[in-house]
């Protein structure tokens with residue numbers, strides 16, 4: 001039952017393009033919890049877009065900022081938190097997620113994700129590269145780590161609304 005999770009932060013993890021932000025916002029409404037998007041908080045703190053941070057400061061600095069933002073959010077009151085696809089790869093962030101949240105791996109077919117990310121050009125890791133190939137490489141490195149999430153929910157193919165319902169049922 002959802003009441004189990006209501007007093008804990010719910011962290012959504014998974015590859016870019018799987019719908020963490022859109023689904024997270026709607027799940028938060030459903031649970032009457034505030035919604036936060038890790039990428040947006042990093043952008044607000046830096047006064048730049050994620051792409052601009054990568055370009056002007058490099059990925060390492062982006063990751064350091066991401067870890068600070070994740071710490072602040074995870075140590076705060078319960079929220080629904082959409083993470084950037086790489087956030088859980090940081091061991092410290094991972095430990096904080098385990099300590100402070102119920103984590104949900106949103107999993108979908110890589111082909112479905114590749115089609116979605118092709119519609120937008122906001123992701124520096126995909127710039128100028130074949131999306132499916134890049135996503136496959138990321139999946140190989142990250143799926144063993146995403147698999148440490150408390151819950152895994154298959155959201156592939158369906159609508160965002162169906163994903164919200166599927167996660168809600170599992171909580």
Ligand code: S3P
Pocket residue numbers: 014015016017020039050083084085086087122123124125
């Ligand atoms: C990244 C995912 C992005 C963003 C950055 C790096 C990643 O977030 O944090 O471009 O390493 O997978 P989304 O998962 O919200 O696209």
